[in-house]
Structure formats: C-alpha cells, structure tokens
Amino acid sequence: MLGMFGAMASLLANVIGAPTAGKSPLELIRVYLTFPLGEKALQLASQQTDVYAIGDGVMLAIGCCLYLATGMVLGVPFFVALVRLTEGKSVVQRLAVATVLSLILWVVNFYGLLSWIQPALIGGNWITDPAVLPPWVAAVTHLVFGWTLALMYPLGRFQPYQQPTTAHS
Numbered sequence: 001m002l003g004m005f006g007a008m009a010s011l012l013a014n015v016i017g018a019p020t021a022g023k024s025p026l027e028l029i030r031v032y033l034t035f036p037l038g039e040k041a042l043q044l045a046s047q048q049t050d051v052y053a054i055g056d057g058v059m060l061a062i063g064c065c066l067y068l069a070t071g072m073v074l075g076v077p078f079f080v081a082l083v084r085l086t087e088g089k090s091v092v093q094r095l096a097v098a099t100v101l102s103l104i105l106w107v108v109n110f111y112g113l114l115s116w117i118q119p120a121l122i123g124g125n126w127i128t129d130p131a132v133l134p135p136w137v138a139a140v141t142h143l144v145f146g147w148t149l150a151l152m153y154p155l156g157r158f159q160p161y162q163q164p165t166t167a168h169s
Helices: 002-021 027-032 034-043 056-086 091-121 133-150
Strands: none
Touching: 002 027, 002 056, 002 133, 027 034, 027 056, 034 056, 034 091, 056 091, 056 133, 091 133
C-alpha cells in the first residue's frame, strides 16, 4: 500500500509540475504507456481523434492504474531495503537513504532495463529519450516516490501482536 501512496505522490507532483514546464498534466502517463502501446500512446488526449477503439480518457485512466500498480510492486523491495538500512535512524537519515535508493532505482529502471527492453519489445525508445521525457523529470519522480515512502515509514513498520496479560489479584 505504501508503494501505491508513493506512486500517487509522484504522479500528483508530475500533474502539478507538468504545466509549469509547458507539458500536459498527464504527459508522464502518456510516456509511461509507450511501453505497452508504442508511439501511438504519445498521441493520447491530443487534438487528434482517438487512436484506439477505447477512448483516450479510458486509456489514460488505465495508464494511471498501471502506474499505481508499478508503485505497489516496486514499493515492496524499496520499503524492505529502507527498513533494513534505517531502522532506528532519524527522519533526516531516512530521507537521505531514500534519496540514494530512489536514484539507484531510477538508474536501474531507466538505463539498466528500459533502455534496452523497450526497443527490443516495442521497437522504440520513448521512455528514455530525453526529447520525450527529460532525465531530471524521471529522477524527480523517483525521488518523490522514495521520499513519500520514507515519510510514511512509521505506517509500514511491522509490530508483532502481543497477547494481552491479565492482572492477577
């Protein structure tokens, strides 16, 4: 669940920040959807007619759901690593570790995996193309994800159940 909240926070940061950069609020989702849909995903919700039998709005909604699901999947190992590395540490130390983990996740995802998987499977390289998605946007997205998990850390801590004791009179 915390991974989904991290994904929500990073998506919200992109929705708010994209117009300041002159982009569509759901530009990140369009770029994200290039993985399963290819280059046609970049045309979603543009002035052109729908490129799929399902409407553009539905496709973007599906993209948001996939984005949140990815956050849930990646949130598990991220949070486990965060717990192991920061148990008993301060919030500042936890945020620093989350920063490092987030940037490692970004580099591994973008340059270790997506840079060769997307061209091999789809035939293009839109996610890691700086003309489509600037690298700093992807890095900030991962940072917001990691910082959200670091700040929500207390909610995810495991506390084993303890049998209540009864008072003996």
